[in-house]
Amino acid sequence: VYAGSITHKYPVCWRCKTPVVLRATEQWVIRVSKLKDRLIEEAKRVKWIPDWALQRMLNMLENVQDWVISRQRYWGTPLPVWVCEKGHTVVVGSVQEIKSLGGEAPQDLHRPWIDEVELKCPVCGGRMRRVSDVVDVWLDSGVAFYASRKHPSELDPGEVQVDFIVEGHDQVRGWFFSLLRSGVIGFGSSPYKTVLVHGFALDEKGREMHKSLGNYVGTDEAIERVGRDPLRLWLLSNTTWEDLKFSWRSIEEVGSDLNIAWNVYLFASTYMNLDKFDPARHPLELYLGKLRFEDKWLLSRFTRMMLKVAESFEEYRVHDAVRELRRFIVEDVSHWYLRIVRPRIWVEEETEDKLAAYSVLYYVLRNWLIAASPVIPFFTEFIYQNVFRELEGVESIHLFDWPSPRLDLIDEDVEREMEVIRVLADKVAAARMKAGLKLRQPVRSVIVFTDKRDVVNVVEKHVSLLRRILNSREVEVREARRVEELVEYRLKPVYKRLGPRLRELTGLALKRIMERQGDIARELLSKGYYELDIDGTRVRIEAGDVEVSVGYVRGYSVEESPLGTIALDTSLTDREVGEGLARDLVRRIQVMRKMMNLELNEKIETSIKAPEDKKNLLKPFIDYMRGETGSLKIELVDEIPEGEGFVREWDIEGEVYVVMVKRIG
Ligand SMILES: [Zn+2]
Ligand SMILES: [Zn+2]
Structure with a gap:
């Protein structure tokens, strides 16, 4: 016989780094491998989002091992197994059973009290004591679907299956698996109908966030810096099951979308208030026959957006719903529809054309707010309280039903x-x-x-x-x-x-x-x-x-x-150059009105000192400029009189224009 020594690797304690030895011991096991086919069958009946979660689960079930459920620790759920001196065992399932086996149930079923409980062996009548083990924590989490309800014997079949669970993608082999095992062992069926898998939050470069790496951003810090709703909207815009790469820049993009949405509501409510628009007197119904092309387009887009959002929510594709909502308010409403209807709204008289635009805007903006309220609850509630509450009467945006889409508004042409x-x-x-x-x-x-x-x-x-x-x-x-x-x-x-x-x-x-x-x-x-x-x-x-x-x-x-x-x-001929200049000046006069904190309906008088060769170009557009800026009078002057109004110098295409705005009354 040969004796010698060899050098080899050995494991160490994860905590104190003391060398440890791997040792085969006797443990309590559930023979899950016998249930392999049932587990696979049940896993296939579940709706997995996304699909690859099912594939991962099936790959694992193909090699399913027996479940070692005992642990040699103090804290934990006591393993409910009693053994007599002759080696007979019982597995106890209730307090009632403890009593019927001659035991006395303690107030608290945990250790150390449960260890005192002695039972009478139903086979030989001998004294039975509990084994000292506790159970694997996955057994606890695995029975979560009924543990908080009733004793399993009292559950109806409908009560042993939940509609929906959600967890990270690491839980395919964790919680999703332990639940499935427990459901099939205990009730012969999967304990859940739908599983949604989510990703992890990583840093911008895709690394895990750790305080020690310095790349950790706490929720509190993010809320403090960008606000709750921008953070929430950004998180929900990420494809749910993909990892999320944290970046301040991309949260700011979401913030700018919210800003655009804010300005849409501000614009609409400002003019509707100014015109005392009453949606109850001017509902969309009244104007359906009088809509312009762009109105029909917005209503059609809106309806299809709402259908898509509802479908996405129903299929747990929250990110798709959120992206649709964002795209609609930014691209379709702000960048497109408002750009087209602005002149209709700026008309001073109460024209039917203006009322039609208002009724369309009111319908779309009210319902968008309801649809967006689950994802940006504070933002939508604030706007609701300030713009819609008085008109709608309902106490909160969060008390509305989902708006039912009107399919008659869809117009594909x-x-x-x-x-x-x-x-x-x-x-x-x-x-x-x-x-x-x-x-x-x-x-x-x-x-x-x-x-x-x-x-x-x-x-x-x-x-x-x-x-x-x-x-x-x-x-x-x-x-x-x-x-x-x-x-x-x-x-x-x-x-x-x-x-x-x-x-x-x-x-x-x-x-x-x-x-x-x-x-x-x-x-x-x-x-x-x-x-x-x-x-x-x-x-x-x-x-x-x-x-x-x-x-x-x-x-x-x-x-x-x-x-x-x-x-x-x-x-460009003089006409185009003049008109372009006039538009540039209009924009600057509007900026000056803002700087003076003028209300939209306040009138002004405006004087402009323009370069000599530009005066003639501007003359044909004086009326246009008056209309656009709320000026009762616009004069092209040689000198700006001193001390009569708010004066500002502007550089337009490298030339100086001096503008004076005087408030009337
Ligand atoms: Zn140790
Ligand atoms: Zn016995």
Whole structure:
């Protein structure tokens, strides 16, 4: 026999680092492996969100092990097993059973009192004592679905299955598993119907957050810094089952969405109050036959958004619901609908057209608030109390039923048409950016080159809306091939090929080629060659002899899109320059009104000292500026009189404008 020593690794205590020995001991076990097929069957009956949670569970069940339920510790749920001297055992299931086995139940069923309880062996009549073990904590959590209700023998079948549980993705092998085992062992069925899995909160780089790493952000700190509802909205926007990467910047984006929503309500309520709009007297019903295109569009979008939000909530895809709500209020209401209806609302008289816009806005904003209230409870309640409470009567936003969508408001044609308009607006915005023209600067024309019937129809049908949105005096459609009119070709001769062939004619040929770039390019593109006559010699130019490049004629900024080619006329006449300047001034006068804390209906008088050469450009737009700024009078002056009003100097396109605003009365 050989004896010697070997060096090997051994485990240490996780806490005090003392070496420990692995030792086989006798334990109490539940033979779960016998239930494998039942467990798999039951797991498949559960709705797992997302799907991969089921796959993970099934992978684990394929290799399911027996469940070691005993632990050698003091604290814990005492293992309810009594053993007599001859080795007979009973597993006790209730206080009643303790009594019927001749024991006396203590007040408290935990250790040390339960250890005192002696039973009489039902087989041999001998003395039975409890084993000293406690149970695995997963057994406790595994019976959570009924533990707080009644003794299992008193439960109805319907009471042993809960509708819904939610936990982190690490719990597939933890809690979800221990519950499933307990349910199948105890009642033959899964104890839950639906499982939602959530991710973990990590830092921006995807690492776990730890105080020791310095990347830990506490909930209190986040609430303090960004507020409860922005934090909540941000958390809920994250795909529930994916890990969440914490970043202040992305929370701030959510904050800016809330800001936009806030301004939407502020705008709507300010003007509705000013006009004393009463939704009870002017419900949406009254205006359904009198809606404009953009109203129908908003109502249709709203209805489909609400359907999607409801469906997402029902399927536990909270993040989808939240994203829909955000997108709708930011993109559809603020950036689009309000931009279009503002002029209708700014009209002073009580027109039917204005009331129609109000009734649409009221309907949409009231119901959006209700739909958003579960995810931003404080924000929505605050707005409700300040804007809607008096009109609606109900005590709190949180007491409303879910608004039932009106399917009759869905209009797919209207949505399709508006989608075309939105794409055109995006493309024109890009063309403006390229040409350095702000949206406030009116342009002479926008041309859409397309053969697409639906695009042509939309432009023709909604030309006045398009003029307004694109801020262009003209919007027209031309056949796609006519884009040629704007195209300018450039040729670059390939000397390597031309030189050896033309020899002494080369110089002259190159001169001719450069003179006729457009013609040559067009024929090359259509026929594949071009014949040049050089002092009686015919020279054939072929595709490889020159490189053709395409540009657009100066004066246009062009964008390609799936709808067609969109060209913006960038040449400005006095009229466009004047109108652009007038709009710039309007915006600045409005800023000054704000600085003076003027109410919307307060009137002013305005004096403007403009550069000499701009005065004539501005004159045709004085009326327009008066209307937009609530000015009873606007004067173009040589000098601003001193001490008569609020004066401010502005720089517009590198030139100085002095503006004085005087409050009337
Ligand atoms: Zn230790
Ligand atoms: Zn016995």
